[in-house]
Each structure stands twice: as C-alpha cells, then as structure tokens.
Amino acid sequence: MGRPPCCDKIGVKKGPWTPEEDIILVSYIQEHGPGNWRAVPTNTGLLRCSKSCRLRWTNYLRPGIRRGNFSDHEEKMIIHLQALLGNRWAAIASYLPQRTDNDIKNYWNTHLKKKLKKLQGNGDEHNQGCGVGGGHSAVSESSLAKGQWERRLQTDIHMAKQALCEALSLDKSNPILPEESKLYSNVPIIQTSATYASSTENIARLLENWMKNSPKSSQTSSESTTTQSSFNTFQVGAGLTSSPSEGTLSATATPEAGFESLFSFNSCNSDETSLIIFQDESKPSLENTKNIIPLTLLEKWLFDDAAIGQGGVHDDDLMDMSLGETAHELF
DNA sequence: AAGAAGCGCAACCGCAGCAAG
C-alpha cells in the first residue's frame, strides 16, 4: 500500500547478526520480555529494524530452540503435518516445540522435498507407502491440489474447535495450546528467570564459537556507543571480562555460569532441567494436561507407521480422525 | 591442490491480518 519497508531506512543494518547484537537483544528481552518489537531498536540502540530483531529472536535466540539434525521422528511429523496443513510452517512448528518455522521450512525445502520427489519417482502415483512419508508422502501434487482447500478448511475448523475447547477449558493453569503458544512472543508475559535458560545456552554456544573464531571482535565492536556500553554492562553482569593482556573476550567461568549469574538462574540449572523448565513454560499444555488430547491423537496418527506402511491410512481417514474422533473427544 | 558445483542456513522481502485511533 505504498508504505516503505521498515528496513529501507538509512542507517539500518542488514546481514548477519554479531554476538554483541545478540547479547544486547537477549538482555533486553530478558528485561522486558518479547513483544513491542518496534521499541526494541530504539531502546537498545541496535541498528536493526524491528522485524529483524523479532526474526532473530524467534529463529535463533528464543529459548529452547534445538538446532542441527532432525530426527526421524521429527521428519515424519513434518511430512505428515505438511500433508495435512500444507506449507503452513508456523502451524507445523507449533507441533515441534523445539524447532522454528524457518528451520522446518528450510528442512522441507532442502531435504524433504527432494526425498519425497525421489520416492514419488520410484513409487509412481500409486504410492503404496514405503519409506519416509509413507502413503502421504506421496502427497502427489495432483492429489494435494485436489480438494486441498477443503482439507485446509477442515483443518481450520478443527483448529478453531481446538482453540475454542482450550479457551473453555477449566484448567486455567495451562491454557496455552501449541498454536497459541506462538503468541507468547507478542504478549508481555511475566517470565521466570529460568525461561531464558536455553537462550543462555544459545548465547553461550555462540560466544564460544565467537571467541574461537574472532578473538578481536570485542575490540572492533563499535557500531555505536550505546551498543558498546550495553555490551560492556552485559559482560560485567554475565561474569565475562575483557582480557587486558590480549584484548579478547573471555569468560571468568563457563559461559553458562556467567549468564546464569546475570539472569539469576537456579544453581541446579543443568541442561536437562533447563530444557524441562522451558518445555513446561513455553509449551505448557503439550505434555501434562488434558489439553494433550489433540496432540496425542495427532501423534498417534503420525507415528502409526505400521498403518501407513500397509497403506491403511488415507487422507480421508486423517480428516475423519481429526474432525471426527478428535472433535468427538474434545466435545 | 585448486576450482567448480552443490548444499544448507540465516536473513530479507513483501503481503496479509489485526487492532487502535
């Protein structure tokens, strides 16, 4: 509508994020919580547009993000969910708590698409469901296009029902759905310190690499005085010091410990516990409440390889399941 | 060993939806 892109402004930095910028962003969000992205660049002094900040947070710095190889389990989920939902990566990501939509999208585009194409090439149109993706993989373009909008509509209805059910749920303690949990990023919620544990790990890892790769970066990081001072503040708080002898950034303790001190983490904050804590907070309803119903059903279907392998499950069945069985259980 | 090609990932861009004024 004629409105210039937010990133077109002069002085707005583009390209890869530096560790300093990451730290500034994380420390700001730690203090204020995610949301109000518009205010982030001005309040932090970051020379980034709000969009870029949000993206960096959601795709990289956000707590609990798992990087690296996708497991077979995850792969299957993605394939099945893609067949069901189409390219609605955010929705798919909501069922894979530790993966971002961007990650899933990338993985789909770089790995799974090819894989499925190959399988499709081998198995022809009558995909009798072997190997990855099974019957759905298949998801031949034609069959996908055929009645796709109906399926999407049905899925939307299902999701709406699910959301409604959750909204009406008596269990107020864990009201967040997979789908809804995405929303946390734009709602200033009260965070416990532990929520950021995984973020700490991300940054710690990042710093480790950074220290290995660019020992001089602490000297050269002079984007702006505000930025630098924020970074220094963060260093002190995090137990990180500039080594006077070498001018390099070094941690007085482990990076994790440093960040923990800043963020006041529990002393018993092992990797494992922080992950658990995160899961509880970020995807609170997935594992341990009655809200589990839709997901367990879905998972049951997702992992029912035997059924798929024997060609026993079809799209129609899936929709029957999701709209019939699930809805039935919901109401 | 060097150059070319391919691959994977982070980040950008533009559009759509929503809410506030």
Next chain:
DNA sequence: CCTTGCTGCGGTTGCGCTTCT
C-alpha cells in the same frame, strides 16, 4: 467505517561451507 501502524507468516535470496572433479 476508514486509515495507519505493527506483527506474523511464507517465499525467496545470498553467502559461506562442503563435496566433487
């Protein structure tokens, strides 16, 4: 009801790394 601004999402791009020739 319309306009404006912000946020979220999906598609796409570009760069750096790895593998191949």
